[in-house]
Amino acid sequence: MIAERVPNRPAEQDRVVAVAPPLVVGRAVLLIPHRGENSDVAALPEDYRKILALVREADGPVQVRAVGERLGLDTSVRGKLEPLRANMTKFADRGWLHKRPDGHFAARR
Structure with a gap:
């Protein structure tokens, strides 16, 4: 009997790992909470406050690429902008924020 050895394929080696949201006393915490009437920007982590400030400072709706450039991200590679x-x-x-049909984002006042 002849056995054939098949090397592992790169796609089979990659595994998707689900990341659970942070827990506080057994409850999940949203890093970006839902905005309510009493919501304060101070409830957001610092990185998220920067993103929100950049969109609010803009004269009108902004592209993700423009925000990425202001944050110092490498905007020449589209994949670098996807997390943003x-x-x-x-x-x-x-x-x-308000997401427009053309993909631009505008601040909600």
Whole structure:
């Protein structure tokens, strides 16, 4: 009997690991909380406050690339901007920003 050895493929070596949200006394904590009437920017982590401040300082709706440039990210590689785009989308989903159909983001006042 002849056995054939098949090397591991790179795709099989990659594993997706689910990251649980941070817990405080057994409860999950959102890094970007939902915005309410009494919500304060101070409730956000510092990195998120910077993103929100840059969008609010802009004259109008901004692209993710423009925010990334102001934050000093490498904007020549699209993949470097995807985490920022995800965070800005979370801001929009939770009421801090408005995401326009053209992909630009604007501040909610």
